[in-house]
Amino acid sequence: DQQVKQNSPSLSVQEGRISILNCDYTNSMFDYFLWYKKYPAEGPTFLISISSIKDKNEDGRFTVFLNKSAKHLSLHIVPSQPGDSAVYFCAARGGNSGGSNYKLTFGKGTLLTVNP
Amino acid sequence: SQTIHQWPATLVQPVGSPLSLECTVEGTSNPNLYWYRQAAGRGLQLLFYSVGIGQISSEVPQNLSASRPQDRQFILSSKKLLLSDSGFYLCAWSVTGDSYEQYFGPGTRLTVT
Numbered sequence: 001d002q003q004v005k006q007n008s009p010s011l012s013v014q015e016g017r018i019s020i021l022n023c024d025y026t027n028s029m030f031d032y033f034l035w036y037k038k039y040p041a042e043g044p045t046f047l048i049s050i051s052s053i054k055d056k057n058e059d060g061r062f063t064v065f066l067n068k069s070a071k072h073l074s075l076h077i078v079p080s081q082p083g084d085s086a087v088y089f090c091a092a093r094g095g096n097s098g099g100s101n102y103k104l105t106f107g108k109g110t111l112l113t114v115n116p
Numbered sequence: 117s118q119t120i121h122q123w124p125a126t127l128v129q130p131v132g133s134p135l136s137l138e139c140t141v142e143g144t145s146n147p148n149l150y151w152y153r154q155a156a157g158r159g160l161q162l163l164f165y166s167v168g169i170g171q172i173s174s175e176v177p178q179n180l181s182a183s184r185p186q187d188r189q190f191i192l193s194s195k196k197l198l199l200s201d202s203g204f205y206l207c208a209w210s211v212t213g214d215s216y217e218q219y220f221g222p223g224t225r226l227t228v229t
Contacts, residue, residue: 004159032216043122043206043220044160089160093216102148102167102210103175104218108159 003027004092006107015116019077023090023107026071030092034104035064035075038087047088048075080114087111118143122207122221129228135180135194137224139207142188147209149190150218151182154204166190167212202228 005024013019021035031052036044050057050064050073057064063076077084090107119142129135141147151163162175164182172182179198183191190207207221 006159034216036220041204041223041225043120043208043223046217046219049217091160102150102165102173103162104216105162106160108157 002108003030004090004105004107006088006090006110008110009108010111010113012113012115013080015082015114016079019075019080019084019112019114021075021077021088021090021110021112023073023075024071025073025092027092027094027105028068028071030094030105032093033064033066033073034091034093035062036089036091036106037084038089038109044089077112080112082114082116085112085114118209118219120207120209120219120221122205122224124224125222126225127227129197129226131199131228132196135192135197135201135226137192137205137207137226139190139192139221140188141190141209144188144209144211146187146212148212149184150208150210151180151190151192152206152208152220154206154223156203160206164192197228199228202226 003026034049035047037047038044048059048062048064050066055066066073087109089109091104121140149166152160166184180194205224208218210218
């Protein structure tokens with residue numbers, strides 16, 4: 001049962017344009033959502049998060065939007081840069097299971113390629 | 117500042133051999149600690165988490181075990197490796213209590229042959 005889904009395994013964007021990475025979830029008990037960026041052979045690095053009580057959070061070039069009714073969130077990167085090329089993971093906390101405050105559920109990731 | 121270390125960076129082990137991966141965190145006390153695995157083409161799967169010394173919660177039945185002998189040390193072990201244990205193993209930490217941000221180590225690439 002995949003509770004966090006990233007349906008696009010890859011995305012290719014031109015430098016300077018907007019990158020939009022999407023994520024869907026099924027568990028309405030999730031209370032925080034996070035985006036991580038991962039380069040090959042490295043651990044993921046935290047990018048940005050959003051609480052379930054908000055619909056937008058912005059940090060520099062990165063903005064995360066949350067649509068609770070649709071159980072959908074997206075990460076916008078504007079403008080995209082070649083150094084943004086990496087795998088992006090969506091993650092969610094909670095879910096009303098035992099110890100849920102400690103656990104993050106991850107999607108399978110989307111490979112973003114930003115072309116110069 | 118906080119730092120998380122994992123070693124080794126890469127490991128090639130034959131089927132049936134034992135495994136020990138170590139993770140240590142610096143610059144924080146009583147962190148929550150996690151072991152994840154990323155198999156080829158898959159997302160990050162939580163294997164174990166720990167909220168304190170000697171306290172281990174297992175997320176999925178498997179061939180692996182975890183231990184936390186010290187506050188900032190987390191060890192992933194196996195007595196006999198299987199081919200399916202191959203993957204990229206990541207240790208992570210978060211501040212104690214009601215936290216949600218987790219910070220990951222550099223990972224260990226394990227290949228079981």
